[in-house]
Amino acid sequence: MDRRSFGQGTLAAILAGTVARELRAQEAAAGEGWATSWAASVQGPYPVGNPSAQPNQSFIFPDPAEGARDMTLRLVLRPSLWGRRARLRFTNAFGTRPLRLDGAHIGLQHSGGALVPGTKRPVRFAGAEGVTIEPGGQVWSDAVDLPFAAEPASPLLMGRKLAVSFHVAGASGPMSWHAKALQTSYATAPGAGSRGGEEGEEAFPFSTASWFFLDALDVSAPAATPVVVCFGDSITDGTASTMNGDDRWPDVLARRLNAAMGNRVSVVNAGIGGNQVVGPAEYGPDKPFPGGPSALARLERDVISLSGVTTVVWLEGTNDFSRNGNASLDAARDGMREGVRRLRAAISGVRVIGATVTPALGSTSAAHGHAEQDEKRKGLNAFIREGGLFDAVADFDRATLDPATGGLRPEMIPDSTIGGPGDKLHPNRAGYLAMGSSVELASVVPARR
Known part of the structure; x- marks a missing residue:
């Protein structure tokens, strides 16, 4: 058959398939595999949780019990690492009905709800356009070739965001x-x-400050690519940081590592606002809690099951010692010992870094800021620094403590998300910058010998 007998669309499809096969061959030759590039630890059911700067959601979800109904979500996320191929993990972890998803696409965000023309690619599931996820289940999509990321190391991709519809x-x-x-x-x-x-964005008039059903993005990367998981509560999740500013402390750490290593390392955020090491004792659709399941209860899904994990930085404890948690110091220490044991048993060679808990003394939050909480915090920090459990320590307490008051440094208190005086519990942009800048990079990604 003469090449001229092909239609233009047919020829383009053949060429696209040829490029895709060549990319896969390159990956195989380079020993590439999957590395998690973005994650969002799930909780549920909506609306139980602690969102920030949330628009009125009643126009999108008028009945939370019915959830989303015959509608399309366009979720915006920023990969920490770029690759020539990607796959997506969708979850129905806290659902009570089978969840049917179809019509999925991935592309570069232009701005707002619009995509960069020509970057959209369909997402399939075992070759099919849609998938049904049973209650409590999750599913990975098929791999999707990303021609716009054909040069993953390009600095022009750094900071760009994907839109998953x-x-x-x-x-x-x-x-x-x-x-x-x-x-x-x-x-x-x-x-x-x-x-x-x-x-275009015409079909997407409504906005949300949350992510739904999507909880991980993997990209193809060399097998030795470091993947750092930042695990914790609202101070890892980024409360009081800048909306759409990507200035949580894990973001700062990621930019520092990118500056040192280029597009050869991934830092993903596994924080949940209000999370505790050991509480609550029970969690599920019928027993929800705003802080999500305990760190120990979610460790498998939110850390161990991610792809290529090499390092975990664990910052947690302040909520355990709040009036909501009321945990003892021994319970928090024992919970951390158990969590580290599980991580090391499940992930060969993983580095686990303990992060000291930042001060909250004098907080305006009703559950925080009291003297007993601060004494337990100091005890946990002494254990993290001196207990020998962790491979290294990220001393966030030292980076944020005002010695004159025992609380946060005054310049780190005003809220960067919505403005206002702040709550003396959550650091603002200045605080997160100090935290992310204080981490010794060699403790997170040691130099290879």
């Missing part, structure tokens, strides 16, 4: 979500149908 067919029922995205994403009206194939 998908249609919720029927009514989802109770929704698994990550409340505190600190990133604006977009949604159609209920009943609008499958609109993810559209590059």
Whole structure:
């Protein structure tokens, strides 16, 4: 058959397939595999959680029990690492009905709810356009070639964001979500149908400051690529940092590592606002808690099951010692010992870094700021520094403590998300910058010999 007998679309498809096969061959020759590049630890069901700067969601989800209904979500996320191929993990972890998703696409965000023209690619599941996820389940998509990331090391990709669009067919029922995205994403009206194939933003008039159903993004990367998971509570999740500013302390750490190593390391955020090491004792759709399941209860899903994990930085404890948690110092220490034991048993060679808990003395939050909490915090910090459990220590207490008051340094208190005086519990942008800048890079990603 003469090449001229092909239609233009057919020829383009053949060429695209040839490029995809060549990219896969290059990856195989280079010993490439999957590395998690973004994550959002899920909780549920919506609306139980601690979102920040959340718009009114009643236009999108008028009945939380019914959840999302015949509508398309366009979720915006920033990869920490770029690769020529990607795959997505969708979850129904805290759902009570089968979740049907279809019409999924991935592309570069232009701005707002619009995509960069020509970057959109369909996402499939075992070759099919849609997938049903049973209650408590999760599923990975098929691999998607990303021609716009054909040069993953290009500095022009650094900081760019992806838009992942998908249609919720029927009514989802109770929704698994990550409340505190600190990133604006977009949604159609209920009943609008499958609109993810559209590059424009006209079909997406509504916004949300949370992520729903999507909890991980993997990219193809060399097998030795370090993947650092930052595990913790709202101070890892980024409460009081800048909305859409990507200035949580894990973001600062990621930029420092990128400056030193280029596009050869991934830092992902596994924080949940209000999270505790050991509480609550029970968690599920029928027994939700704003801080999500305990660190120990979610360790498998939110850390161990991610791809290529090499290092975990664990910052947690302040909520255990709050009036909501009321945990003893021994309980928190024992919980950390158990968590580190599980990590080392599950991930060969993993480095686990203990982060000291930042001060909250004098907080305006009703649950925080009291003297007993501060004494337990100091005890936990002494254990983290001196107990021999961790491979290294990130001393965030030292980076944020005002010796004159025993609380946060005054310049780190005003809220960067919504303005105002702050709560003397959550560091602002200045505080997170100090925290992320204080981490010894060699403790997170040691030099290879």
